Amino acid sequence: MKKILVANRGEIAIRVMRTAKKMGIKTIAVYSEVDRHAPHVKFADEAVCIGPAPSSESYLKGDKIIEVAKSLNADGIHPGYGFLSENADFAELCEKNDIIFIGPRSKAIKMMGDKLAAKDAVKDYNIPMVPGVDHAVTDPDEAIKIAREIGLPILIKAAAGGGGKGMRIVEKEKDIENQMKRAISEATSAFGDGSVFVEKYVTSPRHIEIQIMADTHGNYLHFFERECSVQRRHQKVVEEAPSVILTPELREKMGQAAIDVARSCDYVGAGTVEFLMDADLNFYFLEMNTRLQVEHPVSELISGVDLVELQINVARGEALKMKQEDLKINGHALELRVYAEDPMNDFLPSVGNLETYQLPVGEDIRVDNGFEEGMDIPIYYDPMLSKLITYGKTRNEAIQLMIKAIDNYHIKGVQTTLPFGRFVCEHEAFISGNFDTHFVKNYYSPSLLESKHKAEAEIAAKIALKQYLKDQKLLRLPN
Structure with missing residues (x-):
């Protein structure tokens, strides 16, 4: 591997490039129009603009990134984290274009990207699971039935994503239907998939x-x-x-x-x-x-x-x-x-x-x-x-x-x-x-942080005043 394209921006792009350079590997940066003067662009050996500022028109454009990689003879693509890093279709696209995707195979990304499929994959290994169900739930009545079996509080969670989106902690049975609708709506909006599952909420986790x-x-x-x-x-x-x-x-x-x-x-x-x-x-x-x-x-x-x-x-x-x-x-x-x-x-x-x-x-x-x-x-x-x-x-x-x-x-x-x-x-x-x-x-x-700031400022002011008075006293002393 002589040259890699880093399909990301900011600190992670530079982090990957540092190691690549240490290994004697050339690097290619991609950037959006708003990132034209960003540090990762200057740090790379080569850099190519791939589109306007919104990530949907730049950093998420897998086909455009592949095109750049091929035109500059990149051997591999490192996706960093976020953006296309857990996109199975992009990993597959790299494979089809004879470019090494520096990450797992598309099959593993797909399987582990779906929380229900992941639970199904690991069940033969006796790995402890949070009590709950291993299938998508869409009916609030079914969710209520599950909650009665495993006990409240429960966690309603998007099957297709993370980052807290499509996630609801429910402590009372009467709130399940409303919270479930909200979780499904949020999951659909964030991941294009409204599947949710229900599990016991682990308190003090x-x-x-x-x-x-x-x-x-x-x-x-x-x-x-x-x-x-x-x-x-x-x-x-x-x-x-x-x-x-x-x-x-x-x-x-x-x-x-x-x-x-x-x-x-x-x-x-x-x-x-x-x-x-x-x-x-x-x-x-x-x-x-x-x-x-x-x-x-x-x-x-x-x-x-x-x-x-x-x-x-x-x-x-x-x-x-x-x-x-x-x-x-x-x-x-x-x-x-x-x-x-x-x-x-x-x-x-x-x-x-x-x-x-x-x-x-x-x-x-x-x-x-x-x-x-x-x-x-x-x-x-x-x-x-x-x-x-x-x-x-x-x-x-x-x-x-x-x-x-x-x-x-x-x-x-x-x-x-x-x-x-x-x-x-x-x-x-x-x-x-x-x-x-x-x-x-x-x-x-915020009020705790503010009061802490005030206390520290008062201490600093007292120290400064004490030093000032000490300095004045020294200045007044006769030679």
Whole structure:
């Protein structure tokens, strides 16, 4: 593989290109008109505009991307995450055009992309499942019957997608019909498929996921777990590896379960198997993401591997050189997704110009970044600016370094999740490890963040006044 096209934008495009360049592979960037001057365009060896700003007219145009790849003699296409990364038709289109899709085969993407098909595929491996049904439900009466069997609360969930869309938690039987209609409507709008299924809602859940890698020679590896329980609107904001609650025995059990999920669909490449864990440390299969995850850096830091490099090696037919026993957890890593969102206003997107944009630097601080000072935040895409990752020998070291890195990340012009990240890192529930996916609901409010800001500002003002008075006193002293 001498040249690859990266079918993405922002920080993930640059992340993939860095590894490709390290491996001596040329890179091609694709970009929309609004991204003409974006950093990923400058970073690549070649770059081609593929259409107007909306992703439906640019980054989601699979046929156009294939056309560019063929015209510039690309050997492979890396989809990053989002956009076409879990599009089975696009993976198939690459295969038909003799271009290597740096990801799983289309069959696995299709199977794991449908949550009901995924549940069906893994049932022969005795992987724990959340109580519920394994078929699409459209009749509210049937949903009520299921709820009576498995007990409330229940979760109504879109079969064809994720990201919190088409998902409803229902605590009372009288609300099932209305919430089901809303879930079906949202799922149809978001994924073009209104299929929903019903399962028991796990109270106080933790979101634990396992990073796996598989090659074409029948080798499967897992790179331990990530804790992704700090979320807003069912989407992750803070991730870490490893999890504070897993014992070595539980880690091994979950790792093997993740590998079995991968085996169930003849998986190839990097993937993530997601589990829910209840308060008694019982874990349940949730879904498989058939791509590189946003939070993959924390796994890289604790295991000492470059997952993108392994993806490329596997895609060109190489066997994984390491064995499971070679992999060991070393230290602790933390990631904060730096979104252009306002944590004081329900995390709504904050568009504007990056008047100031200065990244923190230092040992064990990594920033996977896609923006530069002076750039506007496009309204057309996910509002993530970068990922701030810190590493320490211990969890506490990683947390303290994250607080320091947040303080040295200077952004003006838009609101970001940086203050929220600091709030999380300083909260007793997070520090103790005693938290779940309800962290935001249970502990966070804009007024708490505001009062914290005020208290810090008052302390800073008192320190400054004390120093000023000290300086004045020194100036008045006779020579």
